[in-house]
Amino acid sequence: MFKVFRLAAIFLLMVQTSGWSQTLPSPKEHFGFNIGDDYQLATYTQTEAYFKKLATSDRTKMVDIGLTEEGRHQFMLIVSSPENIKKLDRYKEISQKLARAEGLTEEQARAMSMEGKAIVWIDGGLHATETVGTHQLIETAWQLVSRKDPETLRILDNVVILMTHANPDGQEIVSNWYMREPKPEKRSLENLPRLYQKYVGHDNNRDFFIMNMKESQNIGRQLFVEWIPQIMYNHHQRGPAGSVLAGPPYRDPFNYVFDPLMITGIDALGAAMINRLNAENKPGFTRLGGSVFSTWYNGGLRTTTHFHNMIGLLTEIIGNPTPETVPLVPQRLIPNGNTPFPVTPQKWHFKQSIDYSLSLNYATLDYAARHRDELLYNIYKMGKNSIDRGTSDYWTLSPKRAEAITQAYQADLRKAKPDSAGRTGAAASESASGNPRGGGIPVKYFDAVLKDPQLRDPRGFIIPASQTDMATAVKFVNALIKTGIQIQQATAEFTVAGKKYPAGSYVVKTDQAFRPHVIDMFEPQDHPNDFPYPGGPPIRPYDAAGWTLAYQMNVQFDRILDAFDGPFKKLPYGELQSPTGHLDPASGAGYVLNARANNAFIAVNDLLKSGVEVYRLPSGVTGKANVESGSFFIPSSAKAKTALEKSSKDLGLDVISIAKRPAGALVKVSPMRIALWDTYGGSMPSGWVRWVMEQYHFPISLIYAQDIDAGDLRKKYDVIVFVTRAIPGLGNAGVGSRGEGEGFQGREPKAEELPAEYRPWLGKITADKSIPQLKKFLEAGGNVVTIGSSTNLAYHLGLPVKNALIEMTNSGQERPLPAEKYYIPGSILRVTLDSTQQATWGMPTQTDVYFDASPVFKLAPDAIAKGTVKPLAWFSTNKPLRSGWAWGQTYLQDGVAAFMAPVGSGKLFAFGPEITFRAQAQGTFKLLFNQLYTNSVAQ
Incomplete structure (x- = not known):
């Protein structure tokens, strides 16, 4: 009897601890519906509870990777076999060591590749309105935890799967919005009132090389510091019309810093994915030139992994909890290399997209299981290749290098003399240089x-x-650290290439595994001139063409060509740095903060809030080279000293003491009542600025079109900030759409369709109602700051400026320059500034700006002389491109990029470039910050 009882107890214990599916609820049992049922979405609250139930399985481990911007817990569910779950630390260690490839011999790498498990990342929900992503994650987790078929068991034995929810806040917002309608057939994802990520919405997938957002930081630490998976799979929507999904491999161009093994690794996974769908009779997968997606850009959740030797996968699938129709696109019906198995028009249900996603996940995991050791070894090999390139003379191939070869060859052809046979030009040059038969250019030009x-x-x-x-600069260093880059810091003064550097300087060497990312953050991107045919329109990049972060942040650095060393210590991976400041010990008249330092504005805002007086120095301080025009002066007081001691320590500021009050007039600084434009549905540029304002302690209020149309703005605000796409265009003079600025895209909802709390957000900036109120605001002494296309306000106000990027047609009509002549997608250009103006205090005389088809102005001949317009920044050369792609950049020369114009008693500030772009363009933040104080002359 005792023996029977003991066996029963053992059996009960096995049931409780084995992770058998009988002890775990299915999605239907937990949510009340099957994942993929029409008209049904799960909230994050429900999903988190379900993942916690799955986490009781011995196939799983649930990890809290950090808090979101709205304070929710963000989870990663690790799934593998029970035996692997017990050894996760070892498999993580192997993955890290192979990815970093530091000090490993070939034999050691091979042995670790055989011992380790493939690490595969699968995420969902980054873009929360793309609801397939979150729900395929739920269904895949359930299938992996509950199934016992041979394929699943083989996957669990050979793969560690990191299943990560990319945007908990967004799922909660979107699902609650959809499910609020009790009648299923009336449910809709349309008319979401605000961004589904607290600040940046869709741009949360453009944050991964700087990681400003908390969710990005949480994810980035797992990807680039902790686990460094060999494969990462990023689920998105939506597929091109007439297809079911777009997936790997992707169209050209790919970034030239990549290891070729990464590109061919994507090819291999893409083949596995499309083969599985074809075998399961699931048509509609398009790839290569069948979609717009490429591997050029850095900064996306998927794309940043490419610069870390990971096989980063993206699929963009159709699907919606509300059934839809696959539209008829005749050209998509023809099988070709892009789409070997076209889909035909049909009604499409949510469950079909979930089933496709599950098949794609299993294809990826099955490939990883079958090629486990190869994947582990190949990421080592790519890392080793990077280390080798960083320790030897290496030249990255790029379009400008290829063009330089062609130009050198053609120059020689033009000046070639006749040879002994009397041949001239090309024939003589080719004969003399030994041009190979069959075409091509002599190798000497490659060598040159x-x-x-x-x-x-x-x-x-x-x-x-x-x-x-x-x-x-430390923020830039931390961006590198967050992406897993090895950083060194000097412990003492040192000299390299004849230049002395102080202790504390940071060193970033290129002999490291993630060299592609290092190069990409410091060096300019060289996007090809991408046209479908000579003379044709340019092919738009998937996102930005150039983004070099060191340029955007105005970080000063030296590019060292030869091997170097010094008193350097290696910083632990992932260990963020804090800047060190200095406060002069004694003060006579007061203290000075250099306005070149962005963090000085945080200190000033804190001082003003505490009641301490702050002034600006129009001419700096004579004899103090580091006290430039616009620097801040704080009269000596106990309160000021206490606050500045804290700012020096916390913000890394150098606070200078001066014995005498600066001579001449001072400009007293006072806080402004700041309004920032936003709109129903949310503006991403506005969200980025709101985040920046919070970081720099500027108090702001959001303002909507209805608030502006209501008038009396001067009673409430001192300055209104309009980000790009707020102010409508005005004929050929303007940039952007005519007639109306950005508001809700598509059909704007009627007020009665919305909860009362969201109705005040409706509306757009219009020429007939909004512009007259803004003019009154300016004339009454208010200031307006416009960025990007919102500089259209200058045309509405009739200021003496014109669009510099127009031409005259044969019929005598003005029109914008056609893209065949002029095209600059998101890139970095250099401008010259008048740094003596209050608006540009703290800026160098030349700086890099983020330019995205941005407006450029031409001033009326007498505008400057009459004082009606003051140029702040302009293009002083015909080659301002620093990073990216600028076709026809010669048209920019002498064009004005930014100006100030008095309007009545107020001022309009117009900044054509995106001076706050995605909170990356920190080198131009001051062009906004300077306009957010009331400045009055004081003795």
Whole structure:
């Protein structure tokens, strides 16, 4: 009897601890519906509860990876076999060591590849309105935890799966919005009142090389510091019309810093995915030129992994909890290499997209299980290749290098003399240089360009600790650290290439596994001139064409060509840095903060809030080279000293003491009542600025079109900020749509369709109602700051400025320059500034700006003389491109990029470039910050 009882107890214990599906609820049992049922969405609250139930299985481990911007817990569910779950630390260690490839021999790498398990990341829900993503994650987790078929068991034995929810806040917002309608057939994802990520909405997938958002930081730590998976799979929507989904491989161009193994790795996974769908009779997968997606851009959740030697996968699938129809697109019906198995028009249900996604996940996991050791070894091999390239003379191939070869060859052809046979031009040059039969250019031209010592890739970069805005430089260093880059710091003064650097300087060498990302953050991107045919319109990049973060943040660094060393210590991976400041010990008249430092504005805002007086110095301080025009002066007081001691320590600011009050007039600084435009549905540029304002302690209020139309603005505000796409265009003069600015895209909902709390957000900026109120605001002494296309306000106000990027047609009509002549997608350009103006205080005389088809102005001949317009920034050369793609950039020369114009008693500030772009363009933040104080002359 005792023996029977003991056996029963053992059996009961096995049931409780084995993770058998009988002890776990199915999605239907938990949510009350099957995942993929029409008209049904799960909230994040429900999903979190379900994942916690799945986490009781011995096939899982649930990890809290951090809090979201709205304070929710963000979870990663790790799934593998029970035996692997017990050894996760070891498999993580193997993955890290192979990915970083530091000090491993070939034999050690091979052995670790055989011992380790493939690490595969699968996420969902980053873009919360793309509801397939979150729900396929739920269904896949259930299938992996509950199934016992041979394929699933093989996957669990050979793969560690990191299932990560990418946007908990967004799922809660979107699902609650959809499910609020009690009648299923009336449910809709349309008319979402606000961004589904607290600040940036869809742009949460453009944050992954700087990681400003908390969700990005949580995810980035797992991807680039902790686990470094060999494969990451990023689920999105939606597929091109007439297809079911777009997936790998992707169209050209790919970024030239990539290891070829990464690109061919994507090809291999893409083949596995499409093969599985074809075998399961699931048509509609398009790839390559069948979609717009490429591997050029850095900064996306998927794309940043490419710069870390990971096989980053993206699929964009159709599907919606409300059934839809696959539309008829005749050209998509023809099988070709892009779409071998076209889908035909049909009604499409949510469950079909879930089933496709499950098949795609299993295809990826099955490939990983079958090629486990190969994947582990290949990420080591790519890392080793990067280390080798960083320790030798290496030249990255790129379009400008290829063009340099062609130009050198053609120059020789033009000046070639007749040879002994009397041949001239090309024939003589080719004869003399031994041009190979069958075409091509003599190899000597390759050697002349791609073996030029001055054109080779650097061995590293040095960020001097002596720069005027070291705190921002540390933010840049932290962006690198968050993406898993190895950073070194000097423990003492050192000299490289004849230049002395102080202790505390940061060193980033290129002999590391994630070299592609290092190069990409410091070096300019060289996007090809991408046209479908000569003379045709440009092919738009998937996102930005150039983004070099060191340029955007105005970080001063030296590019070191030759091998170098010094008193450097390696910082632990993932360990963020804090800037160090200094406060002069004694003060006579007061203290000075250099306006070059972005963090100085945080200190000033804190001082003003506490009641301390702050002034600006129009001419700096004589004899103090580091006290430039616009620097802040704080009269000495106990309260000021206490506050500045804290700012110096927390913000990394150098606070200078001065014995005498500066001579001449001072400008007293007072806080402004700041309004920031936003709209129903949310503006991403506005959200980014709101986040920036919070970080720099500027108090703001949001303002909507209805608030502006109601008038009396001057009673409430001192300055109104309009980000891009707020102000409508005005004929050929303007940039952007005519007639109305950005509001809700598509059919704007009627007020009665919405909860009362959202109705005040409706409306758009219009020429007939809004512009007259803004003019009254300006005339009454208010200031308006416009960015990007919202500089259209200058045309509405009749200021003496014109669009510089127009031409005259044969019929005598003005029109914008056609894209065949002029095209600049998101890229970095250099402008010249008048840094003596209050609006540009703290800026250098030249700076890099983020330019995205941005407006450029031409001033009326007498505008400057009459004082009706003051140029703040302009293009002083015909080649301002620094990073990206600028077709026809010569049209920019002498064009005005930014100006100030008095309107009545107020001022309009117009900044054509995106001076706050995605909170990355920190080198131009001051162009906004300077306009957010009331300045009055004081003795």
